[in-house]
Amino acid sequence: MSTQLFDAIDYLAKEKGIDKKILMEALEAALISAYKKNFKSATNVRVELNEDTGKMAVYSRKTIVDEVEDPQQEIPIQEAKEINPNYELDDVVEVEVTPKDFGRIAAQAAKQVVTQRVREAERGVIFSEYSDREDDVMTGIIQRKDPRYVYVHLGKVEAKLPEAEQMPTEEYHVHDRIKVYVTKVENTSKGPQIYISRSHPGLLKRLFEMEVPEIYDGIVEIKSVAREAGDRSKISVHAPDPEIDPVGSCVGQKGQRVQAIVNELKGEKIDIVQWSEDPVVYVSNALSPSKVLTVLVNEEEKSTTVVVPDYQLSLAIGKRGQNARLAAKLTGWKIDIKSETDAREEGLLDEVEETYSDNEESLFE
Template structure:
């Protein structure tokens, strides 16, 4: 091959594969070096240099100058080296030119394979570097082939994969069709970079809205959450950083033009655009639209909310096959329980009746006094026992003498109950050390004993969520559970003070592992 043709080939390959010309020339040098070693011996240090301007190929054998010869193929004595070059020193290299290689059929094929492999590696590296920074972007491509329900998409300078689960239901493409999807992952793998795209990812909808709504692109309106049932229905929560701009109206557009553009791309997927609110109750009420909500009760510790709707709104709030409430739950991050007004009223009456009976039995009072206590918000005997006398006396129909008597009876009942629970705790064999831990009342101690948690080590071996599961209705919050477990593990640390607060979980895990190793 003429020298100038060699450089022309390198330029052509670089342009076609989208890689640097230098990488192609380096691949050619490696191929010629490989052929040289096959001819002159693999043990020799043979190197190739292609002149970047003229295309001249220099094939050289390098010899290292050494005091003592360990490998005659790659080393030369310093005495002999100085005869050839008086300035040679130990550690220097002498280069002997080798005659050009006459490539035979096998050598040429081998060189071609080396060049192809190196060029392919360079192309893969270029693709990965180019697309790893395009994660979370929308890309357009042409369907190259379909297999196993998924697609291989030609992006121009790379290929991407859309798996079957990342396509909308009932959506079909043929070879040559244009497809638009969201790049959610780019991985470096031995067979080359793998680019994964999706049309069902929630962020695909977010990016489509950003393309259709200039206010989102300019960050005047922000998308806070997206929940999708791909191909069927979706909810998107938005808020505006400019009080003069309605975020919902801006996303809908004139006569629904903006939202319809997104709906069209998503094969008719219905989209509810919802006003986001920092108040969880208001946000959840908005998320359940179009259903109307009459009452909400939040449990912030467990992130669970109870929603009451009119009887005729129940099916609308739940949605077909639970779709509306499921999407609202995914959108807000809260577990949502839906009750009708009739169900809520019936449950409230049952609670009122059961609490009244509990007070009648525990305090030996008639139903009128019990009803008054429940109406005033008292739910346990302990609350009555520890309530200030003047607070009880302030209940309409109560006098100070009656309030004092109720407090006395409640305190006596609590004391008797605790005494019975303590006796039961001792029967179960729960140690006094466990009973001394702050935050464990007699009822919890009995529950621990019934679950074979009797010593500090038994309690310390638990994780916070395991303790909560064992205690059920008696369970504290996860933070309190972790604090109890850390107190049980205090003796594992010796004289060290156990950590608390945000580090409790990490320290608890480390201590448990150390304890387990010690037992082994």
């Protein structure tokens, strides 16, 4: 066998980043299989490859026994000692059985196995590279689209953005560059599959981490995200250091930081609120931009009743209930919003007002 085969394996190992040992082992396995198939042999064989000379040899391996039951696998001890007097029972005898025309068959087998292993190895390299990007944001280029998918090129692979993961208010054009959130990476029989999204809350979180250095450095923490993609989102942030303004850090000077994210999400409105371990404060903040008079908390049911001024009721609830719905998702608390008038009629404010009766200022003034 020519040394060209081994040169080709060397080249492929370096070019494709594949362990040469893997290719050589696969080649040996393929040559053994080709020998057994083409020469109808059930004998246990071993292939020896010499990279320096480019030569190949096939050896039949038989176990030494007293009485032969399977001539394909066994050899009597008398015959073995004729080959080498030092052989003992249970030793393995190797006899070269390389066919004269095995070079052509070997070359075909080598081509098939190397091609297959290169493909498998390339898939493995790609999977390894992209599996580290799970739950991360990647930039891709839209290659094409159909009624079900937008196909996004992410460097070495093409990912499909399904309709369910698209932003309903966004138009996708071929050759546009977009940022996508990688939800999952799988290694399938067809190669690595990258699952991406433009509507996942994780996209918003990662964009803030990319845009706000304080979040990236851990000075400001993102506590929760609630998102209705393409329309409105809420994000709660917290700074362990009381000297740091977490909301201001995310907004940026003249709103530049948050505006960059809004632009990436094609105008999606984003409310940035300060997190608090106190549910009264946290729920009040989450209902921004509406004003809140008071929050009544039911710890057992993890529910709250929020009282707002009459003129703020529609703002607190939001269009189609969106503001209240997002606030509930953000905080993890059930939120029931009532106007001040309704709350008074139901007697919900009596106990609260008694609490503040001795104070100079009331929440309700």
